[in-house]
Amino acid sequence: MSESYELGSQFREFLKGVLDEKERGPQYGVKWGASVNLTGLKDNYKGTKVKPYTVPPGGIDNLALHSTDIFRIPGKGEFSVDFSGYFRVARDNPTTKDWSTFEILVNIIDLKMYGKHKDLGEIAVSLNPDVLSTGQLFPAGAPQAPAKCRIATGVVFDIPQFGLSVFNKEPILLMNEHVTSVPPVDDPNGHALLFLLPLFDRANPSGKPVAHLTSLRYGADNYITESEAKSFREQ
Protein backbone atom coordinates (compact mmCIF):
# COMPACT_ATOMS: atom_id res chain seq x y z
CA MET A 1 0.00 0.00 0.00
CA SER A 2 1.48 3.35 -1.09
CA GLU A 3 2.12 6.06 1.48
CA SER A 4 -0.23 8.49 -0.32
CA TYR A 5 -3.05 5.92 -0.24
CA GLU A 6 -2.40 5.39 3.43
CA LEU A 7 -2.57 9.15 4.03
CA GLY A 8 -5.70 9.43 1.90
CA SER A 9 -7.31 6.64 3.87
CA GLN A 10 -6.38 8.29 7.15
CA PHE A 11 -7.77 11.58 5.89
CA ARG A 12 -11.08 9.92 4.96
CA GLU A 13 -11.23 8.36 8.41
CA PHE A 14 -10.51 11.77 9.94
CA LEU A 15 -13.25 13.43 7.85
CA LYS A 16 -15.66 10.65 8.79
CA GLY A 17 -14.86 11.38 12.43
CA VAL A 18 -15.50 15.08 11.94
CA LEU A 19 -18.77 14.39 10.15
CA ASP A 20 -19.90 11.91 12.77
CA GLU A 21 -19.08 14.41 15.51
CA LYS A 22 -21.16 16.96 13.66
CA GLU A 23 -24.10 14.58 13.49
CA ARG A 24 -24.05 14.46 17.27
CA GLY A 25 -25.58 17.91 17.30
CA PRO A 26 -24.89 20.50 20.00
CA GLN A 27 -21.95 20.42 22.37
CA TYR A 28 -22.70 18.38 25.44
CA GLY A 29 -23.12 20.48 28.57
CA VAL A 30 -22.98 17.43 30.81
CA LYS A 31 -21.06 14.23 30.25
CA TRP A 32 -21.80 11.26 32.49
CA GLY A 33 -18.68 9.46 31.33
CA ALA A 34 -16.08 9.11 28.62
CA SER A 35 -16.69 9.85 24.92
CA VAL A 36 -16.35 7.06 22.39
CA ASN A 37 -14.15 8.14 19.48
CA LEU A 38 -16.37 7.58 16.44
CA THR A 39 -13.50 7.65 13.96
CA GLY A 40 -13.38 4.39 12.05
CA LEU A 41 -16.56 2.95 13.56
CA LYS A 42 -19.04 1.79 10.90
CA ASP A 43 -22.82 1.69 11.23
CA ASN A 44 -24.28 -1.81 11.56
CA TYR A 45 -27.72 -2.54 10.14
CA LYS A 46 -30.06 -5.48 9.54
CA GLY A 47 -28.09 -8.52 8.40
CA THR A 48 -25.23 -8.02 10.85
CA LYS A 49 -24.43 -11.39 12.46
CA VAL A 50 -24.34 -11.57 16.25
CA LYS A 51 -22.60 -14.53 17.87
CA PRO A 52 -23.10 -15.52 21.51
CA TYR A 53 -20.16 -15.10 23.92
CA THR A 54 -18.10 -13.46 21.19
CA VAL A 55 -16.50 -10.01 21.27
CA PRO A 56 -16.93 -8.17 17.95
CA PRO A 57 -14.84 -5.20 16.78
CA GLY A 58 -16.23 -1.72 17.52
CA GLY A 59 -19.16 -0.38 15.53
CA ILE A 60 -22.32 1.69 15.64
CA ASP A 61 -25.40 -0.44 16.26
CA ASN A 62 -28.77 0.66 14.92
CA LEU A 63 -31.25 -1.41 16.91
CA ALA A 64 -34.99 -1.49 17.42
CA LEU A 65 -35.91 -0.72 21.01
CA HIS A 66 -39.03 -0.97 23.13
CA SER A 67 -39.83 0.01 26.70
CA THR A 68 -42.59 0.31 29.27
CA ASP A 69 -42.24 3.41 31.42
CA ILE A 70 -44.32 4.34 34.45
CA PHE A 71 -44.70 8.04 35.26
CA ARG A 72 -46.08 9.59 38.44
CA ILE A 73 -47.54 13.05 37.93
CA PRO A 74 -48.51 14.90 41.14
CA GLY A 75 -52.26 15.33 41.40
CA LYS A 76 -52.86 13.23 38.29
CA GLY A 77 -51.72 9.71 39.24
CA GLU A 78 -49.54 7.03 37.70
CA PHE A 79 -49.40 6.27 33.99
CA SER A 80 -47.83 3.28 32.26
CA VAL A 81 -46.82 3.86 28.66
CA ASP A 82 -45.46 1.42 26.05
CA PHE A 83 -42.90 2.87 23.68
CA SER A 84 -41.21 1.57 20.56
CA GLY A 85 -38.54 3.00 18.31
CA TYR A 86 -34.80 2.68 17.89
CA PHE A 87 -31.46 3.64 19.33
CA ARG A 88 -28.03 4.13 17.78
CA VAL A 89 -25.22 3.01 20.03
CA ALA A 90 -21.55 3.79 19.38
CA ARG A 91 -19.60 0.81 20.70
CA ASP A 92 -15.87 1.38 21.10
CA ASN A 93 -13.30 -1.19 20.05
CA PRO A 94 -13.04 -3.76 22.88
CA THR A 95 -10.04 -3.85 25.20
CA THR A 96 -9.59 -7.51 24.18
CA LYS A 97 -11.41 -10.19 22.14
CA ASP A 98 -11.49 -12.51 25.16
CA TRP A 99 -15.10 -12.82 26.43
CA SER A 100 -13.87 -13.44 30.00
CA THR A 101 -12.01 -10.15 30.31
CA PHE A 102 -13.22 -7.68 27.66
CA GLU A 103 -14.46 -4.19 28.42
CA ILE A 104 -16.20 -1.83 26.02
CA LEU A 105 -17.18 1.82 26.33
CA VAL A 106 -20.46 2.87 24.70
CA ASN A 107 -22.31 6.11 23.95
CA ILE A 108 -25.94 6.36 22.90
CA ILE A 109 -25.77 8.83 19.99
CA ASP A 110 -29.40 8.78 18.92
CA LEU A 111 -32.69 7.53 20.34
CA LYS A 112 -36.26 7.97 19.17
CA MET A 113 -39.27 6.25 20.66
CA TYR A 114 -42.99 6.80 20.42
CA GLY A 115 -45.90 5.82 22.63
CA LYS A 116 -49.53 6.64 23.24
CA HIS A 117 -51.61 6.70 26.41
CA LYS A 118 -55.39 7.14 26.61
CA ASP A 119 -55.07 10.02 29.13
CA LEU A 120 -51.71 11.56 28.18
CA GLY A 121 -52.03 11.27 24.42
CA GLU A 122 -48.99 10.76 22.23
CA ILE A 123 -45.56 10.85 23.85
CA ALA A 124 -42.23 11.09 22.03
CA VAL A 125 -38.90 10.18 23.63
CA SER A 126 -35.66 11.54 22.18
CA LEU A 127 -32.04 11.65 23.26
CA ASN A 128 -31.25 14.84 25.21
CA PRO A 129 -28.66 16.64 23.03
CA ASP A 130 -27.31 18.53 26.06
CA VAL A 131 -26.10 15.35 27.78
CA LEU A 132 -23.60 12.73 26.68
CA SER A 133 -25.22 9.36 27.44
CA THR A 134 -22.41 6.97 28.26
CA GLY A 135 -21.93 3.47 29.49
CA GLN A 136 -19.84 0.38 29.63
CA LEU A 137 -19.85 -3.37 29.19
CA PHE A 138 -18.15 -5.20 32.07
CA PRO A 139 -16.24 -8.46 31.70
CA ALA A 140 -18.07 -11.73 32.12
CA GLY A 141 -15.29 -13.40 34.12
CA ALA A 142 -15.65 -16.74 32.30
CA PRO A 143 -16.00 -17.89 28.64
CA GLN A 144 -19.74 -18.76 28.88
CA ALA A 145 -20.77 -16.38 31.66
CA PRO A 146 -23.04 -13.36 31.17
CA ALA A 147 -21.42 -9.94 30.87
CA LYS A 148 -22.95 -6.82 32.41
CA CYS A 149 -23.94 -3.53 30.84
CA ARG A 150 -24.80 -0.06 32.16
CA ILE A 151 -25.68 3.06 30.19
CA ALA A 152 -26.45 6.39 31.86
CA THR A 153 -29.05 7.95 29.61
CA GLY A 154 -30.47 11.45 29.25
CA VAL A 155 -33.72 11.87 27.34
CA VAL A 156 -36.54 14.27 26.68
CA PHE A 157 -40.19 13.22 26.93
CA ASP A 158 -42.49 15.39 24.80
CA ILE A 159 -46.16 15.28 25.77
CA PRO A 160 -47.79 17.66 23.26
CA GLN A 161 -51.33 17.16 24.62
CA PHE A 162 -50.16 18.90 27.82
CA GLY A 163 -47.78 21.30 26.02
CA LEU A 164 -45.11 19.72 28.20
CA SER A 165 -41.54 18.69 27.52
CA VAL A 166 -39.69 17.09 30.46
CA PHE A 167 -36.15 15.77 30.94
CA ASN A 168 -34.03 13.96 33.52
CA LYS A 169 -31.07 15.62 35.28
CA GLU A 170 -29.98 12.38 36.95
CA PRO A 171 -29.28 9.57 34.49
CA ILE A 172 -31.84 6.94 33.63
CA LEU A 173 -29.52 4.00 34.26
CA LEU A 174 -30.24 1.35 31.63
CA MET A 175 -28.72 -1.91 32.81
CA ASN A 176 -28.59 -5.58 32.01
CA GLU A 177 -26.74 -8.17 34.09
CA HIS A 178 -27.36 -11.03 31.67
CA VAL A 179 -25.65 -10.00 28.45
CA THR A 180 -24.82 -13.10 26.39
CA SER A 181 -23.93 -11.35 23.12
CA VAL A 182 -22.59 -8.01 21.95
CA PRO A 183 -24.77 -6.17 21.20
CA PRO A 184 -27.49 -7.84 23.33
CA VAL A 185 -30.08 -8.22 20.52
CA ASP A 186 -33.55 -9.69 21.00
CA ASP A 187 -33.02 -9.35 24.73
CA PRO A 188 -36.09 -8.28 26.71
CA ASN A 189 -34.26 -8.26 30.08
CA GLY A 190 -33.18 -4.64 30.38
CA HIS A 191 -34.41 -2.39 33.13
CA ALA A 192 -33.53 0.99 34.55
CA LEU A 193 -32.19 1.16 38.09
CA LEU A 194 -34.06 4.12 39.50
CA PHE A 195 -36.09 5.33 42.47
CA LEU A 196 -38.67 8.05 41.85
CA LEU A 197 -36.42 9.73 39.28
CA PRO A 198 -37.32 13.42 39.02
CA LEU A 199 -38.33 14.89 35.65
CA PHE A 200 -38.03 18.62 35.06
CA ASP A 201 -39.91 21.00 32.79
CA ARG A 202 -37.68 22.25 29.96
CA ALA A 203 -39.57 25.55 30.13
CA ASN A 204 -38.56 25.94 33.82
CA PRO A 205 -35.44 23.77 34.25
CA SER A 206 -34.46 25.21 37.65
CA GLY A 207 -37.87 24.58 39.17
CA LYS A 208 -39.10 21.65 41.21
CA PRO A 209 -39.69 18.30 39.50
CA VAL A 210 -42.99 18.17 37.61
CA ALA A 211 -43.16 14.37 37.38
CA HIS A 212 -41.26 11.25 38.46
CA LEU A 213 -40.30 8.16 36.53
CA THR A 214 -41.06 5.24 38.85
CA SER A 215 -40.21 2.27 36.61
CA LEU A 216 -38.69 1.54 33.23
CA ARG A 217 -38.27 -1.86 31.61
CA TYR A 218 -36.78 -2.17 28.16
CA GLY A 219 -35.67 -4.61 25.54
CA ALA A 220 -33.14 -4.17 22.78
CA ASP A 221 -34.52 -5.84 19.66
CA ASN A 222 -32.61 -6.64 16.48
CA TYR A 223 -30.84 -4.56 13.83
CA ILE A 224 -33.00 -2.35 11.65
CA THR A 225 -32.33 -1.54 8.00
CA GLU A 226 -30.30 1.48 6.90
CA SER A 227 -33.43 3.14 5.49
CA GLU A 228 -35.38 2.53 8.72
CA ALA A 229 -32.49 4.08 10.67
CA LYS A 230 -32.33 7.04 8.28
CA SER A 231 -36.06 7.56 8.69
CA PHE A 232 -35.76 7.58 12.52
CA ARG A 233 -32.77 9.92 12.45
CA GLU A 234 -34.60 12.47 10.31
CA GLN A 235 -37.67 12.58 12.59
Place this chain on the structure above:
Amino acid sequence: MSESYELGSQFREFLKGVLDEKERGPQYGVKWGASVNLTGLKDNYKGTKVKPYTVPPGGIDNLALHSTDIFRIPGKGEFSVDFSGYFRVARDNPTTKDWSTFEILVNIIDLKMYGKHKDLGEIAVSLNPDVLSTGQLFPAGAPQAPAKCRIATGVVFDIPQFGLSVFNKEPILLMNEHVTSVPPVDDPNGHALLFLLPLFDRANPSGKPVAHLTSLRYGADNYITESEAKSFREQ
Protein backbone atom coordinates in the same frame (compact mmCIF):
# COMPACT_ATOMS: atom_id res chain seq x y z
CA MET B 1 -43.87 45.79 65.56
CA SER B 2 -42.63 48.98 63.89
CA GLU B 3 -42.14 49.09 60.15
CA SER B 4 -38.43 49.91 60.54
CA TYR B 5 -37.92 46.85 62.78
CA GLU B 6 -39.73 44.72 60.22
CA LEU B 7 -37.47 46.04 57.47
CA GLY B 8 -34.39 45.52 59.66
CA SER B 9 -35.47 41.95 60.32
CA GLN B 10 -36.01 41.32 56.62
CA PHE B 11 -32.58 42.82 55.88
CA ARG B 12 -30.92 40.52 58.44
CA GLU B 13 -32.68 37.53 56.85
CA PHE B 14 -31.48 38.71 53.44
CA LEU B 15 -27.88 39.08 54.68
CA LYS B 16 -28.07 35.66 56.31
CA GLY B 17 -29.14 34.26 52.95
CA VAL B 18 -26.22 35.95 51.20
CA LEU B 19 -23.77 34.68 53.81
CA ASP B 20 -25.16 31.15 53.68
CA GLU B 21 -24.93 31.18 49.90
CA LYS B 22 -21.33 32.29 50.24
CA GLU B 23 -20.62 29.40 52.61
CA ARG B 24 -21.70 27.06 49.86
CA GLY B 25 -18.44 27.76 48.09
CA PRO B 26 -18.03 27.76 44.31
CA GLN B 27 -20.85 28.07 41.83
CA TYR B 28 -22.36 24.72 41.01
CA GLY B 29 -21.52 23.53 37.52
CA VAL B 30 -24.09 20.76 37.70
CA LYS B 31 -27.36 20.75 39.60
CA TRP B 32 -29.21 17.47 39.97
CA GLY B 33 -32.34 19.23 41.15
CA ALA B 34 -33.80 22.36 42.71
CA SER B 35 -31.93 24.62 45.15
CA VAL B 36 -33.27 25.04 48.66
CA ASN B 37 -33.48 28.73 49.58
CA LEU B 38 -31.41 28.96 52.77
CA THR B 39 -32.86 32.31 53.80
CA GLY B 40 -34.49 31.98 57.21
CA LEU B 41 -33.39 28.39 57.81
CA LYS B 42 -31.59 27.94 61.15
CA ASP B 43 -28.93 25.35 61.93
CA ASN B 44 -30.09 22.56 64.22
CA TYR B 45 -27.62 20.95 66.61
CA LYS B 46 -27.58 18.45 69.49
CA GLY B 47 -30.59 18.91 71.72
CA THR B 48 -33.05 19.38 68.84
CA LYS B 49 -36.12 17.25 69.53
CA VAL B 50 -37.27 14.86 66.80
CA LYS B 51 -40.81 13.49 66.99
CA PRO B 52 -41.99 10.46 65.01
CA TYR B 53 -44.53 10.99 62.22
CA THR B 54 -44.35 14.75 62.70
CA VAL B 55 -43.42 17.36 60.09
CA PRO B 56 -41.12 20.04 61.53
CA PRO B 57 -40.54 23.51 60.02
CA GLY B 58 -37.54 23.88 57.67
CA GLY B 59 -34.01 23.96 59.08
CA ILE B 60 -30.43 22.92 58.51
CA ASP B 61 -29.62 19.60 60.18
CA ASN B 62 -26.08 18.89 61.35
CA LEU B 63 -26.03 15.12 61.80
CA ALA B 64 -23.43 12.45 62.44
CA LEU B 65 -23.19 10.05 59.53
CA HIS B 66 -21.57 6.68 58.93
CA SER B 67 -21.28 4.45 55.88
CA THR B 68 -19.70 1.30 54.50
CA ASP B 69 -18.59 1.70 50.90
CA ILE B 70 -17.25 -1.02 48.60
CA PHE B 71 -14.89 0.07 45.81
CA ARG B 72 -13.72 -2.02 42.86
CA ILE B 73 -10.37 -0.93 41.47
CA PRO B 74 -9.33 -2.60 38.18
CA GLY B 75 -6.35 -4.87 38.70
CA LYS B 76 -6.41 -4.35 42.47
CA GLY B 77 -9.67 -5.94 43.63
CA GLU B 78 -12.54 -4.93 45.88
CA PHE B 79 -12.16 -2.92 49.07
CA SER B 80 -14.73 -2.35 51.80
CA VAL B 81 -14.20 0.81 53.84
CA ASP B 82 -16.05 2.06 56.93
CA PHE B 83 -16.46 5.82 57.13
CA SER B 84 -17.72 8.15 59.82
CA GLY B 85 -18.23 11.89 59.91
CA TYR B 86 -21.10 14.33 59.48
CA PHE B 87 -23.38 15.95 56.95
CA ARG B 88 -25.22 19.26 56.89
CA VAL B 89 -28.58 19.07 55.20
CA ALA B 90 -30.66 22.10 54.25
CA ARG B 91 -34.28 21.06 54.64
CA ASP B 92 -36.81 23.38 53.00
CA ASN B 93 -40.03 24.37 54.71
CA PRO B 94 -42.54 21.54 54.13
CA THR B 95 -45.42 21.90 51.69
CA THR B 96 -47.76 21.05 54.60
CA LYS B 97 -47.55 19.88 58.25
CA ASP B 98 -49.69 16.84 57.47
CA TRP B 99 -47.53 13.67 57.64
CA SER B 100 -49.74 11.92 55.06
CA THR B 101 -49.17 14.47 52.31
CA PHE B 102 -46.06 16.58 53.07
CA GLU B 103 -43.18 17.02 50.65
CA ILE B 104 -39.80 18.58 51.44
CA LEU B 105 -36.90 19.55 49.18
CA VAL B 106 -33.40 19.03 50.60
CA ASN B 107 -29.83 19.93 49.61
CA ILE B 108 -26.70 18.47 51.18
CA ILE B 109 -24.56 21.58 51.76
CA ASP B 110 -21.61 19.97 53.53
CA LEU B 111 -20.32 16.45 54.09
CA LYS B 112 -17.08 15.19 55.62
CA MET B 113 -16.28 11.55 56.36
CA TYR B 114 -13.12 9.68 57.15
CA GLY B 115 -12.14 6.04 56.86
CA LYS B 116 -9.09 3.83 56.85
CA HIS B 117 -8.31 0.62 54.98
CA LYS B 118 -5.29 -1.62 55.53
CA ASP B 119 -4.38 -1.58 51.81
CA LEU B 120 -5.69 1.82 50.69
CA GLY B 121 -4.64 3.81 53.76
CA GLU B 122 -6.69 6.79 54.90
CA ILE B 123 -9.58 7.95 52.75
CA ALA B 124 -11.45 11.24 53.10
CA VAL B 125 -14.90 11.88 51.62
CA SER B 126 -16.10 15.42 51.02
CA LEU B 127 -18.99 17.04 49.21
CA ASN B 128 -18.12 17.87 45.59
CA PRO B 129 -18.36 21.69 45.43
CA ASP B 130 -18.98 21.59 41.66
CA VAL B 131 -22.27 19.71 42.04
CA LEU B 132 -25.47 20.66 43.83
CA SER B 133 -26.54 17.55 45.78
CA THR B 134 -30.32 17.63 45.91
CA GLY B 135 -33.16 15.46 47.06
CA GLN B 136 -36.66 15.17 48.30
CA LEU B 137 -38.86 13.61 50.96
CA PHE B 138 -41.98 12.01 49.52
CA PRO B 139 -45.34 11.84 51.31
CA ALA B 140 -46.12 8.85 53.50
CA GLY B 141 -49.72 8.51 52.33
CA ALA B 142 -51.05 7.81 55.85
CA PRO B 143 -50.56 9.28 59.36
CA GLN B 144 -48.38 6.41 60.69
CA ALA B 145 -46.85 5.20 57.41
CA PRO B 146 -43.18 5.57 56.51
CA ALA B 147 -42.17 8.41 54.21
CA LYS B 148 -39.52 8.03 51.51
CA CYS B 149 -36.34 9.98 50.91
CA ARG B 150 -33.90 10.32 47.99
CA ILE B 151 -30.80 12.53 47.75
CA ALA B 152 -28.60 12.62 44.63
CA THR B 153 -25.13 13.17 46.03
CA GLY B 154 -21.81 14.21 44.49
CA VAL B 155 -18.66 13.59 46.49
CA VAL B 156 -14.90 13.43 46.22
CA PHE B 157 -12.91 10.51 47.63
CA ASP B 158 -9.31 11.46 48.46
CA ILE B 159 -6.89 8.54 48.75
CA PRO B 160 -3.58 10.25 49.56
CA GLN B 161 -1.60 6.98 49.77
CA PHE B 162 -2.22 6.57 46.02
CA GLY B 163 -2.04 10.30 45.25
CA LEU B 164 -5.56 9.85 43.92
CA SER B 165 -8.68 11.96 44.14
CA VAL B 166 -11.79 10.51 42.48
CA PHE B 167 -15.35 11.75 42.03
CA ASN B 168 -18.71 10.59 40.69
CA LYS B 169 -20.35 12.13 37.59
CA GLU B 170 -23.58 10.20 38.08
CA PRO B 171 -25.21 10.80 41.45
CA ILE B 172 -24.72 8.46 44.38
CA LEU B 173 -28.41 8.08 45.13
CA LEU B 174 -28.84 7.97 48.91
CA MET B 175 -32.29 6.60 49.67
CA ASN B 176 -34.45 5.40 52.49
CA GLU B 177 -37.96 3.99 52.08
CA HIS B 178 -38.66 3.71 55.81
CA VAL B 179 -38.46 7.28 57.11
CA THR B 180 -40.47 7.56 60.35
CA SER B 181 -39.21 10.97 61.45
CA VAL B 182 -37.82 14.16 59.90
CA PRO B 183 -34.88 14.16 59.89
CA PRO B 184 -34.44 10.35 60.05
CA VAL B 185 -32.05 10.31 63.03
CA ASP B 186 -30.49 7.14 64.48
CA ASP B 187 -31.63 5.33 61.36
CA PRO B 188 -29.20 2.73 60.01
CA ASN B 189 -31.40 1.78 57.03
CA GLY B 190 -30.03 4.03 54.30
CA HIS B 191 -28.43 2.67 51.18
CA ALA B 192 -27.36 3.97 47.82
CA LEU B 193 -29.16 2.69 44.74
CA LEU B 194 -26.30 2.08 42.35
CA PHE B 195 -24.82 -0.42 39.91
CA LEU B 196 -21.06 -0.30 39.35
CA LEU B 197 -21.04 3.49 39.65
CA PRO B 198 -18.01 4.89 37.79
CA LEU B 199 -15.50 7.06 39.65
CA PHE B 200 -13.27 9.44 37.69
CA ASP B 201 -9.81 10.83 38.40
CA ARG B 202 -9.98 14.56 39.15
CA ALA B 203 -6.57 14.89 37.46
CA ASN B 204 -8.04 13.42 34.23
CA PRO B 205 -11.80 14.02 34.46
CA SER B 206 -12.51 13.23 30.78
CA GLY B 207 -10.74 9.87 30.94
CA LYS B 208 -12.17 6.44 31.53
CA PRO B 209 -13.37 5.49 35.03
CA VAL B 210 -10.50 4.56 37.37
CA ALA B 211 -12.68 2.75 39.92
CA HIS B 212 -16.28 1.76 40.56
CA LEU B 213 -18.41 2.03 43.65
CA THR B 214 -20.25 -1.29 43.95
CA SER B 215 -22.13 -0.83 47.22
CA LEU B 216 -22.86 1.86 49.79
CA ARG B 217 -24.86 1.47 52.98
CA TYR B 218 -25.27 4.38 55.36
CA GLY B 219 -26.94 5.51 58.51
CA ALA B 220 -27.84 8.99 59.65
CA ASP B 221 -27.03 9.26 63.35
CA ASN B 222 -28.13 12.01 65.72
CA TYR B 223 -27.50 15.74 65.92
CA ILE B 224 -23.97 16.85 66.74
CA THR B 225 -23.02 19.91 68.77
CA GLU B 226 -22.38 23.30 67.20
CA SER B 227 -18.67 23.05 68.02
CA GLU B 228 -18.42 19.56 66.51
CA ALA B 229 -20.11 20.88 63.35
CA LYS B 230 -17.78 23.89 63.27
CA SER B 231 -14.79 21.60 63.59
CA PHE B 232 -15.98 19.42 60.65
CA ARG B 233 -16.75 22.45 58.48
CA GLU B 234 -13.27 23.90 58.98
CA GLN B 235 -11.52 20.65 58.02
